[in-house]
Every structure is written in structure tokens, then in C-alpha cells.
Amino acid sequence: MTVDQLRVIEGCFVTDSSGCHRYDFWNEQALFDGSPHTGWGSLSRNDPQAEYLDIDLGSVRVPVKIRLQRRAVPVIRTGFPGTIRVIAYPEQGGEKTILTADGISVEAGEWFEGELEPVSTRRVRVETDGVAIRPSGKFFTQIMQMQFLEA
Structure with missing residues (x-):
């Protein structure tokens, strides 16, 4: 399905x-x-580290796509994750990985889009990793916007 x-x-x-x-x-x-x-944004770190966001969807939903926007600054090539994992916590309990994406490359200001395995859930965790080192020698994750979409 397209975003439209x-x-x-x-x-x-x-x-x-x-x-x-x-x-x-x-x-x-x-x-x-x-x-x-x-x-x-994450903290500025001396060593690379996985980052996370725990998200409440507001009610029980079935997200089928996630979108994340990279910062619209072309001279900054760092900050956007190279790896994203999305974990859902179904109402019946437990957890289920509904997306693992590696080797992500997104141009400045553009969106990464990932298809999610449909799971009825209210809570998700987005884990990110793989940011490049900045010229300052630090690691810092930046995401400008996030969207979950449903059919």
C-alpha cells in the first residue's frame, strides 16, 4: 500500500x-x-550506542507502516540511524518484532518508510542504531518526524 x-x-x-x-x-x-x-535527539556520546523510543499509539491500533524523517541539513551526513527495529506489544501479552531494517540511507529532509507486520497493539518500541561518527568525534541520533500509518 502506498502512503496515499x-x-x-x-x-x-x-x-x-x-x-x-x-x-x-x-x-x-x-x-x-x-x-x-x-x-x-539522543545524548551526544563518545561511543556508538543503540537508542530507543517507547511509544503509545493512543489506543489499540494495527500500524502497517512507519515513517521517519531525516534532518533537512545536507552538510550533516550523520545522525540518522542506519538500522531500525520496531517491536510491538500485543494486547494478549509478549512482544513481537514487526520490522528490522538495516543499511538505511536517506537523503536530507527525506523520509525512511518501513512496512510493519500488522499486529494489534497500543504500545511499540522503536530501536535505532548505526549512526555515523560526527566530525567532532561524537555519536548523536536525530529524527525530525515520526509517523505510524494504518489501513
Whole structure:
């Protein structure tokens, strides 16, 4: 299904993350504000580390696609994850990996789109890894927008 045939799940919010809260515009709740000028960032680290976002979809839904937008700064080639894993927590219990994507390459300002295995859930975890080292010698994950879509 194309994005045009799907609906964005409204009311998503982050319940926990490995990110930082240094600024109002660099906060995990900004992932769902619809603006390409605000977003989520991890802490600046000396060594690469997997990052995570725990997300409540607002109610029980069946997401079939995830979209993540890269920061629209062409000179910054770092920050966007090379690997994304999405885990759903079905209502009946347990957990299920509904997407694993490796070798992700997205141009500045563009969207990564991943097809999710359909699972009825209210909670998901998005795990990211594989950010490149910055010229400063630090590792820092940045995602400007996130969307979950349903049929």
C-alpha cells in the first residue's frame, strides 16, 4: 500500500526514551508535532550506542507502516540511524518484532518508510542504531518526524 492509501495514526506520544531534553525543539514529543523543524535527539556520546523510543499509539491500533524523517541539513551526513527495529506489544501479552531494517540511507529532509507486520497493539518500541561518527568525534541520533500509518 502506498502512503496515499493509508491514514496517519493521530495521538501518538512517547512514554520513555534514551534521548535528551536540552531544548523545547529537541524533545521526543516533537516527533509527532508535524513540524520538520523540531525533532528528537539522543545524548551526544563518545561511543556508538543503540537508542530507543517507547511509544503509545493512543489506543489499540494495527500500524502497517512507519515513517521517519531525516534532518533537512545536507552538510550533516550523520545522525540518522542506519538500522531500525520496531517491536510491538500485543494486547494478549509478549512482544513481537514487526520490522528490522538495516543499511538505511536517506537523503536530507527525506523520509525512511518501513512496512510493519500488522499486529494489534497500543504500545511499540522503536530501536535505532548505526549512526555515523560526527566530525567532532561524537555519536548523536536525530529524527525530525515520526509517523505510524494504518489501513
